[in-house]
Amino acid sequence: MGQKPITFIRQVVAICTYPNLLCDHTVPEDARQRAERILNNCGGKSIGAYTASQGIECIRQDVAKYIETRDGGIPSDPNNIFLSTGASDAIVTTLKLLVSGEGSSRTGVMIPIPQYPLYSAAIAELNAVQVNYYLDEDNCWALNIEELRRALSEARSHCHPKVLCTINPGNPTGQVQSRQVIEDVIRFAAEESLFLMADEVYQDNVYAEGCEFHSFKKVLFEMGPQYSNTVELASYHSVSKGYMGECGYRGGYMELINLDPDVRVQLIKLLSVRLCPPVSGQAVLGVITNPPQPGEPSYEKFIKEKKHVLNCLAERARLTEQVFSGIPGIHCNPVQGAMYSFPRIEIPPKAIEAAQTVGQTPDMFFCMKLLEETGICVVPGSGFGQREGTYHFRMTILPKTEKLKILLNRLKSFYQTFTEQYS
Amino acid sequence: MGQKPITFIRQVVAICTYPNLLCDHTVPEDARQRAERILNNCGGKSIGAYTASQGIECIRQDVAKYIETRDGGIPSDPNNIFLSTGASDAIVTTLKLLVSGEGSSRTGVMIPIPQYPLYSAAIAELNAVQVNYYLDEDNCWALNIEELRRALSEARSHCHPKVLCTINPGNPTGQVQSRQVIEDVIRFAAEESLFLMADEVYQDNVYAEGCEFHSFKKVLFEMGPQYSNTVELASYHSVSKGYMGECGYRGGYMELINLDPDVRVQLIKLLSVRLCPPVSGQAVLGVITNPPQPGEPSYEKFIKEKKHVLNCLAERARLTEQVFSGIPGIHCNPVQGAMYSFPRIEIPPKAIEAAQTVGQTPDMFFCMKLLEETGICVVPGSGFGQREGTYHFRMTILPKTEKLKILLNRLKSFYQTFTEQYS
Numbered sequence: 001m002g003q004k005p006i007t008f009i010r011q012v013v014a015i016c017t018y019p020n021l022l023c024d025h026t027v028p029e030d031a032r033q034r035a036e037r038i039l040n041n042c043g044g045k046s047i048g049a050y051t052a053s054q055g056i057e058c059i060r061q062d063v064a065k066y067i068e069t070r071d072g073g074i075p076s077d078p079n080n081i082f083l084s085t086g087a088s089d090a091i092v093t094t095l096k097l098l099v100s101g102e103g104s105s106r107t108g109v110m111i112p113i114p115q116y117p118l119y120s121a122a123i124a125e126l127n128a129v130q131v132n133y134y135l136d137e138d139n140c141w142a143l144n145i146e147e148l149r150r151a152l153s154e155a156r157s158h159c160h161p162k163v164l165c166t167i168n169p170g171n172p173t174g175q176v177q178s179r180q181v182i183e184d185v186i187r188f189a190a191e192e193s194l195f196l197m198a199d200e201v202y203q204d205n206v207y208a209e210g211c212e213f214h215s216f217k218k219v220l221f222e223m224g225p226q227y228s229n230t231v232e233l234a235s236y237h238s239v240s241k242g243y244m245g246e247c248g249y250r251g252g253y254m255e256l257i258n259l260d261p262d263v264r265v266q267l268i269k270l271l272s273v274r275l276c277p278p279v280s281g282q283a284v285l286g287v288i289t290n291p292p293q294p295g296e297p298s299y300e301k302f303i304k305e306k307k308h309v310l311n312c313l314a315e316r317a318r319l320t321e322q323v324f325s326g327i328p329g330i331h332c333n334p335v336q337g338a339m340y341s342f343p344r345i346e347i348p349p350k351a352i353e354a355a356q357t358v359g360q361t362p363d364m365f366f367c368m369k370l371l372e373e374t375g376i377c378v379v380p381g382s383g384f385g386q387r388e389g390t391y392h393f394r395m396t397i398l399p400k401t402e403k404l405k406i407l408l409n410r411l412k413s414f415y416q417t418f419t420e421q422y423s
Numbered sequence: 424m425g426q427k428p429i430t431f432i433r434q435v436v437a438i439c440t441y442p443n444l445l446c447d448h449t450v451p452e453d454a455r456q457r458a459e460r461i462l463n464n465c466g467g468k469s470i471g472a473y474t475a476s477q478g479i480e481c482i483r484q485d486v487a488k489y490i491e492t493r494d495g496g497i498p499s500d501p502n503n504i505f506l507s508t509g510a511s512d513a514i515v516t517t518l519k520l521l522v523s524g525e526g527s528s529r530t531g532v533m534i535p536i537p538q539y540p541l542y543s544a545a546i547a548e549l550n551a552v553q554v555n556y557y558l559d560e561d562n563c564w565a566l567n568i569e570e571l572r573r574a575l576s577e578a579r580s581h582c583h584p585k586v587l588c589t590i591n592p593g594n595p596t597g598q599v600q601s602r603q604v605i606e607d608v609i610r611f612a613a614e615e616s617l618f619l620m621a622d623e624v625y626q627d628n629v630y631a632e633g634c635e636f637h638s639f640k641k642v643l644f645e646m647g648p649q650y651s652n653t654v655e656l657a658s659y660h661s662v663s664k665g666y667m668g669e670c671g672y673r674g675g676y677m678e679l680i681n682l683d684p685d686v687r688v689q690l691i692k693l694l695s696v697r698l699c700p701p702v703s704g705q706a707v708l709g710v711i712t713n714p715p716q717p718g719e720p721s722y723e724k725f726i727k728e729k730k731h732v733l734n735c736l737a738e739r740a741r742l743t744e745q746v747f748s749g750i751p752g753i754h755c756n757p758v759q760g761a762m763y764s765f766p767r768i769e770i771p772p773k774a775i776e777a778a779q780t781v782g783q784t785p786d787m788f789f790c791m792k793l794l795e796e797t798g799i800c801v802v803p804g805s806g807f808g809q810r811e812g813t814y815h816f817r818m819t820i821l822p823k824t825e826k827l828k829i830l831l832n833r834l835k836s837f838y839q840t841f842t843e844q845y846s
Contacts, residue, residue: 001467002467003467005469005471010440010441011441013440013441014437014440014441014444017433017436017437017440017703018433018434018436018437021437042671044424044425044426046428046671047671047672048428048667048668048669048670048671048672049670049671050663050670050671051671085508085673085697085701086697086698088696088697088698089697092696092697096548118696121696122696125519125693125696240473244471245471246471247471247472247473247698247699248465248469248470248471248472248473248474248699248701248702248703249470249471249701249702249703250508250698250699250700250701250702270548273511273515273541273544273545273548274508274509274511274512274515275509275511275670275673276670276671276673277673278508278671278672278673278701278703278704279671279672279673280440280671280672280701280703280704281701281703
């Protein structure tokens with residue numbers, strides 16, 4: 001999408017790859033220091049060696065410090081940090097640990113609808129039961145506790161709900177959860193003995209004024225020992241999102257709170273089967289959690305590049321919302337965070353009929369027509385789940401602003417033609 | 424273990440990581456060309472972007488060409504190549520596709536004993552049935568077709584055997600299968616309608632005179648269309664072994680032959696859940712399958728480094744066998760290939776009793792004592808499986824020759840003291 005990699009990240013990883021560059025004085029000193037520290041913590045000082053299954057220790061320490069800083073000093077234990085092959089790997093691994101049973105004792109996993117399809121795919125693969133709770137579109141996709149209660153109570157008739165997943169900021173819905181909602185969710189999980197999985201991979205991607213990212217970990221500990229000593233929580237982060245966007249490196253981590261020590265032993269065993277996460281991805285994570293500090297040679301450039309990416313994304317989030325709000329028949333909540341808009345679209349009855357004749361869902365029909373006629377590729381809402389009778393699509397805000405303007409206007413014209421054609 | 428990375432591999436991956444190095448003329452031109460080609464095949468010319476789930480197309484083409492060259496011109500189709508996160512990921516993914524059923528219809532997976540524990544772990548995780556066939560220790564760990572027949576026939580009473588796994592060169596057993604055995608195994612798989620999984624990650628690690636690596640793919644095609652059009656075969660390779668030893672990059676591939684097109688669709692779906700294999704690992708694989716050619720600036724250095732690693736390993740394989748053969752009570756087959764010796768050791772009855780009192784298997788008891796008293800870490804045979812009443816351990820041949828000599832002699836003295844102590 002044209003987003004340039006952060007120079008400092010790539011410098012450190014390049015040196016780790018080819019340590020001859022440690023002597024290259026065109027590379028800044030702080031990059032060389034970071035690389036040397038990582039290499040000193042690798043077997044044979046090489047990122048080609050296997051690491052511990054849990055990840056390189058000094059990087060887990062960096063992650064823990066990073067979490068402490070993020071959460072205003074609430075302690076984080078490197079032993080609770082597990083590095084992973086992107087967040088997906090960690091999420092699937094957690095589900096593997098939690099899922100069991102057959103028939104009506106099968107594990108129920110509560111997921112938001114709309115959801116990121118990794119969840120539905122992993123739940124299906126593990127033969128668990130998907131328990132949908134609907135986000136409140138009329139309230140900017142907020143999580144509603146009454147809806148959680150409804151979903152849980154209905155699910156208890158046919159499965160054993162044990163896990164509650166939440167995505168904050170939301171994918172594909174882009175909402176940022178308020179501190180109050182997070183507190184309510186934690187209280188609900190505590191009352192109902194649910195394992196909380198908090199997908200927080202978009203924690204750096206918050207754009208809307210008045211919105212702020214609150215980690216589940218922080219809120220949990222602020223609620224006091226009654227909660228922080230009992231609620232089981234997994235939180236996920238990734239190098240693929242934020243300002244770094246280093247998806248190809250497949251780096252990430254999870255922090256596990258209040259995990260039963262016996263379960264931890266099984267987790268380590270499970271992780272050791274796949275040996276270790278890619279070490280270059282671990283190195284990227286190491287840079288992100290131990291970035292240049294004021295006074296270091298790379299600090300200003302790093303901050304400038306980081307701010308540039310995040311400012312551009314914020315601009316595009318506003319632009320997207322603005323254009324969509326101006327199109328009759330389209331309703332789009334503010335893109336408070338993450339990287340997507342998820343507008344609701346009205347689809348005329350004749351288009352719904354036309355979709356049926358070709359065996360497509362109406363939103364898929366719309367998206368295919370859009371692709372065929374404009375070359376714009378968006379993902380139909382049915383891929384994420386949506387309330388019956390409503391139609392959406394997910395569109396990324398990643399294209400450069402000038403390009404995004406063109407895309408949005410082309411989409412606008414197309415939608416107008418489409419609705420006229422099928423009216 | 425002190426094995427130095429191959430310079431050319433790291434140069435190419437460093438340039439892919441930090442493309443400013445494309446202008447660095449201290450890096451050889453062929454490395455820059457390889458990196459540029461890989462980058463041109465990445466989204467936004469960045470290895471930070473997701474790739475296709477199946478892997479970067481130009482690297483799949485390189486892999487296919489590499490296989491063709493290896494197999495004397497037998498064609499390989501890039502569409503049959505799937506890049507993976509190390510070989511382990513590809514092996515587990517294949518098993519996921521093949522395993523189904525409940526009760527006595529559960530899928531049986533035939534694996535050699537001794538085996539690499541990835542297989543037993545994945546089979547357990549997927550709730551399949553492990554069907555053991557024993558390698559013939561008295562015949563240098565050869566695979567015996569009669570034993571395959573026995574194992575299959577016994578398994579049919581309680582499960583549905585569908586998969587036959589083979590590891591060549593063997594891990595932990597180090598044998599290199601003869602062409603004749605491979606042909607027999609393929610014929611057996613064809614007769615019994617078994618899906619063949621050929622773990623060939625040690626294909627570059629063949630040391631013994633008179634031994635040669637024959638790929639299952641090559642033998643299959645040489646047996647003619649009756650076999651090559653029907654037998655379903657998956658073959659695995661990795662960047663973690665061979666002369667490269669780049670385990671930390673988690674790169675690998677599988678080639679799938681005669682896969683049902685409908686199953687292929689499901690495979691792609693399954694792979695897309697985990698997005699893509701780490702791109703730096705894909706790049707390492709790209710270098711290995713498209714190495715410097717005669718006349719290119721890096722050719723001589725590359726060949727020299729490659730030969731050095733393989734010659735050292737061959738020397739250590741011989742040294743290991745030689746020292747172990749001189750120890751009464753230890754029997755060690757020749758290390759024909761791979762990276763391990765797997766000697767059988769006699770354990771005195773009193774040591775077996777002592778092991779029982781501490782709740783350990785006798786080989787684990789031996790290995791723990793060895794570790795405690797000498798600092799040498801070897802893996803007990805019970806971790807890999809062995810015929811009842813026999814005891815083994817796996818020891819890597821990776822340490823530098825001088826160090827390995829010291830280790831082997833220390834192990835020798837320890838074994839003598841151990842047997843005296845418990846006699």
